[in-house]
Amino acid sequence: HVTRVAAMWLRPAVLLGVLGTRGIVRTMCAQKEDWKKAASIYEFSAIDIDGNDVSLEKYRGYVCIIVNVLTAMHTQYAEQGLRILAFPCNQFxxxxxxxxxxxxxxxxGYNAEFDLFSKIDVNNDTAHPLWKWMKEQPKxxxxxxNYIKWNFTKFLIDKNxxxxxxxxxxxxxxxxKKDLPQYL
Structure with a gap:
């Protein structure tokens, strides 16, 4: 049974989500505080929805939107090099x-073709290091x-x-969508 809130989760919105699993934050960085030294998203990893550790290095050279959800935009721009990384969050x-x-x-059920990761936190001490890092970047x-105020906050990541x-x-x-072409 699909609730209105659940349906919103898959509406066309782009959101970069935090990476982690039930109380355990995982990253390629040696220590939890090393996220401050990261130069790009490629220095992080996340647990996918099937429990596999995924290095974000696999997205090098792609424009990425890191999000809680997004389907339609992925379908439209995937062939041009867009990747959507969806990170569900239950903090809101x-x-x-x-x-x-x-x-x-x-x-x-929504034919989601984006990369779906395990549920994470995006705020507070339990936030995944990737999210901490993204919130501290100049843009x-x-x-x-920098606090993520609600679901559907989105980060656009360039090919670098x-x-x-x-x-x-x-x-x-x-x-x-109007910002995407300059990065694809």
Missing amino acids: GSQEPGTEAEIKEFAK GKGFMG GQVVKRYGPKDEPFSI
Whole structure:
């Protein structure tokens, strides 16, 4: 049964999500604090929805949107080099309480073709190091602080693994689509 909140999860929105698993943050960095020394997203890894450790190095040379969800944009731009990395997060009103298996099954129902990662935290001490890093980048800083205020905050990543823009939860997919061509 698909709830309105769950349906929002797969609406055309781009959001870069934090990487982690139930209390255990995983990254290629040797220590949790090493995220500050990272030069690009390629120095991080995340656990995918099937429990596999995935190096973000595999996205080198691609423009990426790191997000909670996004389907339509991936379909439109995948052949031009766009990759969408979806990271579910349950820190906002418990909107994503499901298990990894439930999330994966739900996404299949929407024919989601983007890369789906394990549920993570994006704020506080439990935030995945990638999210901490993205929020600290010059073009990743938020309006009125770096805290991710709600689901659907989005980060656009260029082919060099750098944050080139942060979009708020209320930014429509159109605003992202108009920025994409200069990076593809």
